[in-house]
Amino acid sequence: MNKITITAEFNVFETIEELPYDIQNLMHEAVTIRKTAYAPYSNFKVGVALKLDNGEIILGSNQENAAYPSGLCAERVAVFYAGAKYPEAKILKMAISAASDSNTTGAPIPPCGACRQSIAEYEIKQNTPIEIYFMGEIGAIYKSDSLKNLLPLLFDKKFL
Template sequence: MEKEYSFTYQIFTDIDQLSEEDTLLLQKARANTQNAYVPYSSFQVSAIALMHNGAIVKGTNQENASYPVGICAERVLLSTISSVQPNVAVKTIAISYHNLNGESLRPVAPCGMCRQALLEQENRFKQPIKIILSGMEGEVIIVENARQLLPFNFSAEDML
């Protein structure tokens, strides 16, 4: 048996083509990259969430000399949300990066561990999370939900 998996996403040539709400969130994500702690990779990542109650929550990647101890911006964000907005679903997350050693012109996607964490957040609240991906300028990708980024995910149903 053979199956196919595909999904639809939007590509915009720049931030000016986004809705006002998405533009403001992505601008905040781009500005927030400066708060990342990245003395080893020089690759600053910011993830900013717009919550369903209108609150904005921020996260950045945090590196450590012992590499497994570092944490990605997306998981910093989700951990912060669970502390400051524990009962509110995420509406949209904008993820941006600033590569201090090169260009930051194309969108990059979350790592596999972060994709799983984003999906868990969707499952927890039974709400899709729109994800906006971009560098400091240039092309922007919008994915309508985290599930699209991780087709073979692990979930609570797998533990039944």
């Protein structure tokens, strides 16, 4: 038997003001769009802002549905829209902000598993890492240099 060890490394920023200026703006966009989320069931709102290599900023918020699997997370709303509107553009950076109507989210909240897999598809397709910044409503912001840091054993087309 062999053993493997997988580690993840993140940069931690204590406040939005510590972020590089362009990421501050991206995070503010994510916070603003988060407020448009349609989340009447979970009362958990997520906003995402993507920076594309063509200079475009793409926004997304989670959209729930009474038939729960029919809704979409904010990350997939933004990534799929970017892929549809700008199919040749690369996603360079992603800012995610999440908040609950029930309690204050003070810890950084990363993308769920389904969103990680969807982001992985685009990172692999574009052959360029996507910087991912994520936070709760308040508190520290984590930065991952690549989706592979969040999903190290990812599933992709080479397995098909």
